[in-house]
Amino acid sequence: MSNAGLAVRYVRSDLHTNPGAHLALTALLLLSAFLMATGAMVAERLVGSIDRLFEIAEPPDFLQMHRGDLDHAALDAFAAEHPEIEAWLIEEMLGFDGAAVGWQHAATGASGDLADSVMDNLFVTQNQEFDFLLDAEGAVPQPAPGQVYVPVAYQQSYDLAVGDRLTVRTDTGPHQLQVAGFVRDAQMASSMSSATRFLVSEQDFEDLEAAGGGAPEHILEYRLTDGSSAGDLQRAYEADPDLPKNGQAVTIGMIRLLNALGDGLVAVALVLGSLVLVAVAVINLRFVVRGTLEDEVREIGALRAIGISHRQISALYLGKYATLTLLACAAGGALAVPATAGLTQAMQVNYAAAPAGAATVLVPVAALGLLGTLVLLLCRQALRRVGKAPVVGALVGGSMLSERQTARRARRGAARARRHRLAAYSGTRVNTFLARLDLRADLRQWALVPVVFALLSVLMILPMNLLSTFQSPRFGTAMGAPEADLLVDLQFSPDLEDTRTGLLADLERDDRVTEVSVLATELREVPGEDGWETLRVQVGDHHDAAVQYLHGRPPGPGQVALSVLNAQRYQLAVGDTLPVRPAGPVSSTDQASPAVVSGVYQDLTMGGYTAKLPGEPNPRAAGYAIYARVTEATDPADLAAEYADRYPTASVIQMAEYLDQTMSFVTSSFRVAAGLALAFALVVAALISALFLSLQLKRERQRMGVLFAVGFSRREIVTQMRTKALAAVAVGVLGGTVAAAAGGQHLVDGVLVAAGLGITELRLFPQAWLVYGVYPALLVGVGLGVSVLTTARIRSAQMSRWLRG
Structure with missing residues (x-):
C-alpha cells in the first residue's frame, strides 16, 4: 500500500x-x-x-476651525507663501443648539428634537472644490431649496427617514426643511469630533443666516500635494500671528485615526x-x-x-x-x-x-x-x-523514554512515594489526599488546565474592564475634565460675556447648585520649531477640579500644566520652563514670561493639545466651560434642561451624558468585544475541560481500576477526579484574575500609547463584583459542570477491565 x-x-x-x-x-x-x-x-x-x-x-489634509472675524488678506498671503498647498477653501457654517432643531416623522407624526445630543449641529452648503458630503450611494448631493441632508448618526439615533420634516428654530420663527437623504462626513464621522454637519441649499443657508439664531463658524481647509507634510503646514500656520485660530486645528492623520478607532477596536479585540x-x-x-x-x-x-x-x-x-x-x-x-x-x-x-x-x-x-x-x-x-523513542522500550515497556530517562523518572517516583505514603496519613479525607498526590505526581499534565483557564480569564476580564472604564463617571477626571454634574459650554458669540455673567449669577443663587468653577478658553503663544506657535489654554482655578495628573500637580501662579501630547511636542517635563506670551498681532517677545511646568495630564479634547493656566479670565476669551455640582436631591438632567431653555446660546449638558456620547465610538466597540470574549471564553472552557478530562480518564483507567480493586467505591473514585479538576480550574481562574487585575493595566497602556491619542496611562475602573466575582464563578462553574458530566461514565464502567489499562 x-x-x-x-x-x-x-x-x-x-x-x-x-x-x-x-x-x-x-x-x-x-x-x-x-x-x-x-x-x-x-x-x-x-x-x-x-x-x-x-x-x-x-x-482636507489640514483644517482650522474658527469663530469670529476673518482676515482674508492674511489667508491669501499664507496660501501664496506655501506652494505645497494644492487647494484651499473657507467653509461657512451656522451652528444651532440641539433644542432648536426639531424633527417629525412623516409616517407616524411622532416628533422630538436634538436636545439630548451633545454634538454641535452645523448647517453648511456643499463644497465645490473638495471635502464633499456624500449620500448613501457615494454621490455628491446638491439639495434643492427646502431640502436637507441629515448626518447618518442622527438617522440611526432618531430613526429618521426620507420625507420626514426638520424644523430649525430661528430668531424670526421656524424654518421648515424636508429630509431628502443622509450624508456621510469624512471629516466628522467620529463622535469625538464633537460636531456634525447638515447639508442645505445656498438659498436655505442664506435664509437661516438672515433669520438669526445660529452661531457663525468657519473651517479653513487645505489640501496639500503631499498629505504627509500636514504637520509642517500646521506649525507654519500657528506661527503666523495674523491667521485665525479661534478653534481646533486637525490634520488628516487625526481624522483618519478617529474614524478608524471605533470599528478598529473591534478588529483588534478579535485578533487579540x-x-x-x-x-x-x-x-x-x-x-x-x-x-x-x-x-x-x-x-x-x-x-x-x-x-x-x-x-x-x-x-x-x-x-x-x-x-x-x-x-x-x-x-x-x-x-x-x-x-x-x-x-x-x-x-x-x-x-x-x-x-x-x-x-x-x-x-x-x-x-x-x-x-x-x-x-x-x-x-x-x-x-x-x-x-x-527506543524500539525495545516502546514494545516491551510501553514507554517513549530512554533507559536513562526511565530510571530517572522511577527514582523521582520512589522519592515522592516515600514522602507521601498513604500509611502515614492520619486524616479522614483520604480522597482529597489522594487527589492532591495525583496532582503533584502528574503536575506537568494537569498544568494544562490552570494555564488555559488563566488565559480565558484574561480574555474575559480585559474587554469588560475597558468597557466599564470608558462608561465610568470617573473617566472624565482621568482625561483632564473636572469632576462635575453639569457642563455649560459657552462659545464665541456677540453676547458671550453677558451670557456668562447672567448664567454665573443664576448658578450662584441656585440652592440646588453646590459648587461652580469657571474655565476660560484662551489663546497664548509659545516658542516652537518654526517660531512662536498658538497654544490653546484653559484659564481659571484648577486646584478644586479633582483632575488626575500623571505627573506633578495643578498650576499655581507662574506655572502651567500641559497635556501629554503638548508635553511631548515641546519636550518638557515637570520643573521645566516654557515661555508664554499673549496671542495676537500685538504680541512681542518682550511680553513673554517664563512659566514652570507644574504637571502633566491626559486629555482627549481639542485633539489632545491643551494646557492649563491659573488666573482670572480675559474679557477677550474665546469661550468658557462652566462646571457645576448639584445636591443629591437634584436631577442633573432636569437642571440642565431648565438652564438650556433659559440660555439658548449656551450648551448645558449633563456631564455623564456628555462623556457617554463623546466616548460612544469606543463603548459600542468594547460592548461587542466584551460580549464576544465572554461567549468564546465559556465555550472554549467547556471544550477544553471535556477534551482534557476525556483523555485523562483514558490515561488513568488502570490506576482507577486498581483503586476499585482495593476497595474504593465508584463514588470515591469519581470524587477524586472531580476534586482534581475543580482544584486545577480554580487555580487557573484565580491566577488569570490576578494577572488581569495586575498586568492588564500595562497591556492597555501600551496599546493606547501606540494609538497616539494623548493617553499614556489609563486607570481602569472595573465593575469588581462582575469581573472579579461573577466571571470567575462562571468559569469555575463551567469547569465543574463539564467534569461532572464527563466523570459520570465511571459509575457505569466495567472497572475490572480497566485493570488491564
Whole structure:
C-alpha cells in the first residue's frame, strides 16, 4: 500500500477511534480560525471603507476651525507663501443648539428634537472644490431649496427617514426643511469630533443666516500635494500671528485615526482574542499529541520494528493534525464571511462600501495560513519524540523514554512515594489526599488546565474592564475634565460675556447648585520649531477640579500644566520652563514670561493639545466651560434642561451624558468585544475541560481500576477526579484574575500609547463584583459542570477491565 493510502486509512481509523477528543480539538481550532479570519476581514474592510470614503469625499489634509472675524488678506498671503498647498477653501457654517432643531416623522407624526445630543449641529452648503458630503450611494448631493441632508448618526439615533420634516428654530420663527437623504462626513464621522454637519441649499443657508439664531463658524481647509507634510503646514500656520485660530486645528492623520478607532477596536479585540485562543489551541494540541503518542507507544514501536522510519510515522500523525487544521481553517473562514458582514454593516453606513479586491481574499487567507503554519510547526516539534523513542522500550515497556530517562523518572517516583505514603496519613479525607498526590505526581499534565483557564480569564476580564472604564463617571477626571454634574459650554458669540455673567449669577443663587468653577478658553503663544506657535489654554482655578495628573500637580501662579501630547511636542517635563506670551498681532517677545511646568495630564479634547493656566479670565476669551455640582436631591438632567431653555446660546449638558456620547465610538466597540470574549471564553472552557478530562480518564483507567480493586467505591473514585479538576480550574481562574487585575493595566497602556491619542496611562475602573466575582464563578462553574458530566461514565464502567489499562 502506498504511503498516501496508509495515511488516509490511519487518519480515518484514528478519527473513528477517538471522536470526542478530535471533535473538541477541531472545534477549538475552528474558533481560533474564525476569530483570526474575522478580525483580519474586519480590519481590511475598515481600511477599505475609509479609503473609499476619503477617495470620494477628499477631506482636507489640514483644517482650522474658527469663530469670529476673518482676515482674508492674511489667508491669501499664507496660501501664496506655501506652494505645497494644492487647494484651499473657507467653509461657512451656522451652528444651532440641539433644542432648536426639531424633527417629525412623516409616517407616524411622532416628533422630538436634538436636545439630548451633545454634538454641535452645523448647517453648511456643499463644497465645490473638495471635502464633499456624500449620500448613501457615494454621490455628491446638491439639495434643492427646502431640502436637507441629515448626518447618518442622527438617522440611526432618531430613526429618521426620507420625507420626514426638520424644523430649525430661528430668531424670526421656524424654518421648515424636508429630509431628502443622509450624508456621510469624512471629516466628522467620529463622535469625538464633537460636531456634525447638515447639508442645505445656498438659498436655505442664506435664509437661516438672515433669520438669526445660529452661531457663525468657519473651517479653513487645505489640501496639500503631499498629505504627509500636514504637520509642517500646521506649525507654519500657528506661527503666523495674523491667521485665525479661534478653534481646533486637525490634520488628516487625526481624522483618519478617529474614524478608524471605533470599528478598529473591534478588529483588534478579535485578533487579540484569536491569539489567546491560538495559544490555548497550541497548548492543548501539544497535550493531545503527547497523550496520543503515550497511548499508542506500542503501535509506534511495532511500526519501527518492521522497518518503517520515524519520519514516515511522524508523517502519519502530522497528516491527521494537518487534516483537522485544514478543516478548522476552512470552516472558520467560511463562518467569518457572514460574521464580518454583520460586524461591518454599521461601518458601511457611516463610511462607504469598500469594493472587493485582491486584499479582500488575500488578507484572511494569509491570516488563516499563518495560523495553520503555526499549529503544524508545533505539531512537528512535538512529534520529534517519535524519532527518539527506543524500539525495545516502546514494545516491551510501553514507554517513549530512554533507559536513562526511565530510571530517572522511577527514582523521582520512589522519592515522592516515600514522602507521601498513604500509611502515614492520619486524616479522614483520604480522597482529597489522594487527589492532591495525583496532582503533584502528574503536575506537568494537569498544568494544562490552570494555564488555559488563566488565559480565558484574561480574555474575559480585559474587554469588560475597558468597557466599564470608558462608561465610568470617573473617566472624565482621568482625561483632564473636572469632576462635575453639569457642563455649560459657552462659545464665541456677540453676547458671550453677558451670557456668562447672567448664567454665573443664576448658578450662584441656585440652592440646588453646590459648587461652580469657571474655565476660560484662551489663546497664548509659545516658542516652537518654526517660531512662536498658538497654544490653546484653559484659564481659571484648577486646584478644586479633582483632575488626575500623571505627573506633578495643578498650576499655581507662574506655572502651567500641559497635556501629554503638548508635553511631548515641546519636550518638557515637570520643573521645566516654557515661555508664554499673549496671542495676537500685538504680541512681542518682550511680553513673554517664563512659566514652570507644574504637571502633566491626559486629555482627549481639542485633539489632545491643551494646557492649563491659573488666573482670572480675559474679557477677550474665546469661550468658557462652566462646571457645576448639584445636591443629591437634584436631577442633573432636569437642571440642565431648565438652564438650556433659559440660555439658548449656551450648551448645558449633563456631564455623564456628555462623556457617554463623546466616548460612544469606543463603548459600542468594547460592548461587542466584551460580549464576544465572554461567549468564546465559556465555550472554549467547556471544550477544553471535556477534551482534557476525556483523555485523562483514558490515561488513568488502570490506576482507577486498581483503586476499585482495593476497595474504593465508584463514588470515591469519581470524587477524586472531580476534586482534581475543580482544584486545577480554580487555580487557573484565580491566577488569570490576578494577572488581569495586575498586568492588564500595562497591556492597555501600551496599546493606547501606540494609538497616539494623548493617553499614556489609563486607570481602569472595573465593575469588581462582575469581573472579579461573577466571571470567575462562571468559569469555575463551567469547569465543574463539564467534569461532572464527563466523570459520570465511571459509575457505569466495567472497572475490572480497566485493570488491564
